[in-house]
Amino acid sequence: ELKVEQNPLFLSMQEGKNYTIYCNYSTTSDRLYWYRQDPGKSLESLFVLLSNGAVKQEGRLMASLDTKARLSTLHITAAVHDLSATYFCAVPSMDSNYQLIWGAGTKLIIKP
Amino acid sequence: DTAVSQTPKYLVTQMGNDKSIKCEQNLGHDTMYWYKQDSKKFLKIMFSYNNKELIINETVPNRFSPKSPDKAHLNLHINSLELGDSAVYFCASSQVLGLEQYFGPGTRLTVT
Numbered sequence: 001e002l003k004v005e006q007n008p009l010f011l012s013m014q015e016g017k018n019y020t021i022y023c024n025y026s027t028t029s030d031r032l033y034w035y036r037q038d039p040g041k042s043l044e045s046l047f048v049l050l051s052n053g054a055v056k057q058e059g060r061l062m063a064s065l066d067t068k069a070r071l072s073t074l075h076i077t078a079a080v081h082d083l084s085a086t087y088f089c090a091v092p093s094m095d096s097n098y099q100l101i102w103g104a105g106t107k108l109i110i111k112p
Numbered sequence: 113d114t115a116v117s118q119t120p121k122y123l124v125t126q127m128g129n130d131k132s133i134k135c136e137q138n139l140g141h142d143t144m145y146w147y148k149q150d151s152k153k154f155l156k157i158m159f160s161y162n163n164k165e166l167i168i169n170e171t172v173p174n175r176f177s178p179k180s181p182d183k184a185h186l187n188l189h190i191n192s193l194e195l196g197d198s199a200v201y202f203c204a205s206s207q208v209l210g211l212e213q214y215f216g217p218g219t220r221l222t223v224t
Contacts, residue, residue, distance in 0.1 A: 033212060037153070042202065043215040086153055090213075097167050098210030099145075102155040 002027045002093040006103035013079055014111055021074040021106045023089035032072045033100065034063050035088045043088065047074075079110045115139050118203050118216040125193055126224055133188045133219045135203030143209050144186035146178060147202040149218075155202075161186050162209050193223045 003026040013019055023032065034047040047056040049065035049072060056063050060083065062075045072089055086107045090100040116137045125131055137144060143162040147155050159178045160167045166178065175191045190197060203216040 031210075042217050043155075043204075045212055045214070048212050088155065092210035097160070097162075099157055099160055099167065100210075100213060102157075105153050105155075107153070 002029070002091060002095065002101045004089060004091050004101045004103040006087075006089055006106050008106060009104055010107045010109075012109045012111065015080055016078050018078065019076050021076075021087055021108070023072040023074070023103055025070050025091045025101070027093075027095070028067070028070075029091045029094070030067060031092060032065050033090045034072070034074055035090065037086045037088065037105070039085075046087075076108075081110050081112050084108055084110045116203060116205055116214050116216040118201075118219050120219060121217060122220050122222075124222045124224065127193055127195060129193050130189070130191045131193060131221070132190070133201055133203075133221075135186050135188070135216055137184055137203075137205040137214070137216075139205055139207075139214060141205040141207050141214075142183065143206050144180070145204040145206075145213065146186065146188050147204065149200045149202060151199070158188075159186075160209065190221075193221075195223050197221060198223045 005024045007022050032049045035043045036046050037043045047063040052067040054065045060077045065072045086105045088105045089103045092098040093101045119134045145160045146158040158172045161180050177189045179187045200218045200220050202218050204213040206213045
């Protein structure tokens with residue numbers, strides 16, 4: 001059974017700092033998704049990582065995927081307050097009809 | 113033009129009542145989903161519906177039933193509502209199983 005673990009689950013940081021959120025998964029998958037959720041809002045797709053070594057960047061966020069290590073990272077560079085949100089990773093499960101298995105989410109608070 | 117829409121946005125009802133939440137997508141996707149997000153933000157897949165095939169998460173009580181009149185709509189009907197059903201329910205769609213999902217705005221259900 002595929003399990004997806006994110007860490008940390010909660011992160012409070014100052015503006016201008018760099019940090020990384022990790023997403024580990026337990027069984028083979030060739031793709032991974034990152035989503036953002038603002039308080040009281042829906043989930044918005046951030047990155048689609050489709051192969052080993054994939055790297056995507058959007059503004060101050062950069063995501064990468066290592067399928068051999070079963071690890072994805074979401075790196076935040078020079079954080080700004082607007083990036084405060086909850087970030088989820090999700091992995092399709094080949095054992096469960098390719099339904100997405102979700103991490104528990106990382107709540108990121110960036111203090112001005 | 114909204115890609116995935118849900119109604120209502122808020123639903124307050126009493127225990128024991130029956131209610132429905134409607135979902136529509138205009139993306140031409142083949143697969144639709146219902147998720148439950150609890151107060152700790154954990155996302156739980158309830159159902160996925162792909163080409164008239166329903167995949168049910170075995171932990172979902174049978175008081176919950178999805179109904180799909182056509183490929184663009186997947187409604188959620190809940191019988192005999194309980195306090196523990198209070199949560200935010202998200203509808204989502206994807207082109208096929210395992211691909212990037214697009215989420216609706218969510219329905220906040222409060223059972224009193």
